[in-house]
Amino acid sequence: MKNTKPEIGFIGLGIMGGPMAKNLQKAGFSLHICDYDESALKALADNGASIAKSGKAVAEAADIIIIMVPDTPHVEAVLFGDQGVANGLTKGQLVIDMSSISPGATIEFAKQINELGCDYLDAPVSGGAPKAITGELSIMVGGPQAAFDRAGPMFNVMGGTVTLIGERNGDGQVCKVANQMLVGTMTSCVAEALLFASKSGADPETVRTALLGGAAKSIILELHGQRMIDRNFNPSFRAELQRKDLGLAVEAAKDIGLYLPGATASWQLYNACVAGGDGTNDSISVLKPLEKMAGYELKKNLKPYI
Numbered sequence: 001m002k003n004t005k006p007e008i009g010f011i012g013l014g015i016m017g018g019p020m021a022k023n024l025q026k027a028g029f030s031l032h033i034c035d036y037d038e039s040a041l042k043a044l045a046d047n048g049a050s051i052a053k054s055g056k057a058v059a060e061a062a063d064i065i066i067i068m069v070p071d072t073p074h075v076e077a078v079l080f081g082d083q084g085v086a087n088g089l090t091k092g093q094l095v096i097d098m099s100s101i102s103p104g105a106t107i108e109f110a111k112q113i114n115e116l117g118c119d120y121l122d123a124p125v126s127g128g129a130p131k132a133i134t135g136e137l138s139i140m141v142g143g144p145q146a147a148f149d150r151a152g153p154m155f156n157v158m159g160g161t162v163t164l165i166g167e168r169n170g171d172g173q174v175c176k177v178a179n180q181m182l183v184g185t186m187t188s189c190v191a192e193a194l195l196f197a198s199k200s201g202a203d204p205e206t207v208r209t210a211l212l213g214g215a216a217k218s219i220i221l222e223l224h225g226q227r228m229i230d231r232n233f234n235p236s237f238r239a240e241l242q243r244k245d246l247g248l249a250v251e252a253a254k255d256i257g258l259y260l261p262g263a264t265a266s267w268q269l270y271n272a273c274v275a276g277g278d279g280t281n282d283s284i285s286v287l288k289p290l291e292k293m294a295g296y297e298l299k300k301n302l303k304p305y306i
Contacts, residue, residue, distance in 0.1 A: 005029050008154065009062030011055055011078055011085070012099070013040035015235070016125065017068035019132040020098070020158045025049060027157040032061040055081070059088030064151065065095050071244055072101040079109055091117030094147055096154075098139075100124040100180065100241075102248055103173040104255060110143070110169035119147040122169055124176035125159065126183075129236045136160035140179070142171030177252055180245035184283070185266045186220040187242070191287040194228055198298045205229050205300050224284050229300045233281040240279035242286075243270035 005028060010021040013035040021044055025031055031049040034057070035041055041051050052058045055078045059065055065085055067078050075097055079085050085095060095113050097106065097120070110120035121143035131137045139159035141148055148164045155162040165171040197207040208225045211217070227233075246267035253260045269286050276292070278285035291297050 005153070006063035007032065007061060009034070009052070009058035009065040009085075010068070011035070011058055011065070012068035012074075013037060013044070014068070014070070015129050015238075016132045017098075018043070019129065020066075020068060020125075020137075021049075023135045023157050024154060029154070029157075032058050034058050054083035054088075055079070055085040056083045056088035059085045059093065063093060064154065065093065066154070067095070067097045067099060069099050070241060071099070072105045072248075075099050075101050075109065076105070080112070086113065086116060089113070089116050089118050093118045094121070094150055095119070096121045096123050096151055098123045098125055100176050100245055100248075101173060103170040103177065103252055106142070106173045107168075107170040119144060119150075120169055121147050121151055122172040123151070123155070124172055126176065126179050127160075131160070132158075134160075138179075139163070140165050140172045140175040142166055142169050142173065142175075174252075177245065177249045180242065181249045181260065181263045183220065184242050184246045184270065185262045186218060187224050187283055188266045188269050188286045188290075190221050190225050191228060191284070191290050194225060195287065195290055195294060195296070195298050198300075199294060199296050203301060204298060227282065227284050228287050228298060231298075233278070233285050235280060235282045237283050238280055239270060239273050239283045239285045242283040243267065243274050243279070246270055 008024055008029045009032045011034045013021055018040050025047055032052050033041055033044050033049045034052045045051050069075055106122045113120040121141055123139050123141045125137040125139050127137040135158055137159040138161040139155050141164045144167055165175045194204040198204045212222055246263055249263045250267055269289055272289035273286045276289055278288055
């Protein structure tokens with residue numbers, strides 16, 4: 001029986017994009033893939049995906065093109081470079097950028113793709129590598145309803161929560177920036193709280209457990225807090241990407257005449273974290289510059305106060 005599902009192009013097979021593409025493949029979508037990582041390409045090609053040499057080649061082969069790369073300049077290069085996606089598009093195709101990038105740049109990118117007769121969705125995600133693997137990401141979408149409906153079968157494979165934030169391109173990225181403001185500031189606050197508890201002589205693990213029973217309960221305290229206590233800095237979401245996302249918040253706020261003191265302070269902590277050599281480690285590494293300033297390392301299994 002002929003596969004009636006659209007041909008999907010997927011560019012960017014990193015810690016997030018790789019599992020997302022794998023889930024699409026498992027759901028029966030034919031993939032045309034492009035990445036610098038030969039091992040990531042091979043893992044999907046061994047199960048039937050076609051390897052493309054450029055974004056242009058992906059666009060020529062696919063009906064819908066998904067992009068999942070780290071930052072705004074990467075998306076621009078993928079779309080509009082010499083061998084970029086835009087050079088291979090024909091009228092009626094759909095481009096979906098699932099990266100987390102500048103809302104303002106997204107509006108401009110979408111305008112250029114629309115001028116080629118194609119639809120554009122910005123659809124950044126939240127949930128980190130674990131949710132990318134299980135297909136339970138939160139997907140925040142900006143763009144026309146019709147394009148959103150067309151992308152629905154793919155979104156439902158990759159995400160557990162899929163929301164059309166608005167029919168204006170850029171709305172998905174605005175939502176993701178807001179998400180990262182919360183995640184980044186909460187992560188740095190959890191680091192501060194546990195470091196405070198530990199240096200005060202209390203057992204941070206016991207403090208964390210107590211806090212999870214009250215108003216401070218959150219996924220950040222539950223998961224990231226435990227990882228801080230265990231000193232598990234293996235990346236599920238890199239510190240350099242959290243720094244980047246908070247920087248997007250600070251810049252976007254400046255454009256609309258808004259000051260974000262909490263996000264700005266967290267961004268500065270992440271700048272210190274990355275400068276200290278922990279950019280490729282997990283975002284919980286924001287604990288380390290706090291420890292350096294305190295001259296004290298978070299310790300567990302202390303005898304708690306009675």
